[in-house]
Amino acid sequence: MIKPELINFADPKTLVSLFSSLSFVFLLSKQQIAAILARDHNKCQFPFPHNCKGKKNIHHINGVNGDKRDCPENLITVCRQANWRHIHNGDKNDYVDVLKQIARKNTETASEEGWAFPE
Numbered sequence: 001m002i003k004p005e006l007i008n009f010a011d012p013k014t015l016v017s018l019f020s021s022l023s024f025v026f027l028l029s030k031q032q033i034a035a036i037l038a039r040d041h042n043k044c045q046f047p048f049p050h051n052c053k054g055k056k057n058i059h060h061i062n063g064v065n066g067d068k069r070d071c072p073e074n075l076i077t078v079c080r081q082a083n084w085r086h087i088h089n090g091d092k093n094d095y096v097d098v099l100k101q102i103a104r105k106n107t108e109t110a111s112e113e114g115w116a117f118p119e
Helices: 012-021 030-039 080-088 096-112
Strands: 056-060 075-079
Touching: 030 056, 030 075, 030 096, 056 080, 075 080, 075 096
Parallel strands: none
Antiparallel strands: 056 075
């Protein structure tokens, strides 16, 4: 296990090495991840044709900086195939509006059924 106190976050080479050695980085709490998976019924929400397989990821639709925060309307469940092959290695801008609409609708529907996103 990597000890956070041993990581030199000021060194870009260290960060590149760290992030390339991990398959994911937790920016959300386990409770938040579980809530988004539950809201999305643990299914990939990527609506375009793709070979859906692999572990599900919680994707930040607009990234994580500035107004691109950890709110339900900016988070969506997608499979690894969609996340890496289409969203990150494709033209992400082609998908942002559609993914935001899906996340918004899923949040509204789940909220009406008593779902809540943990802080």
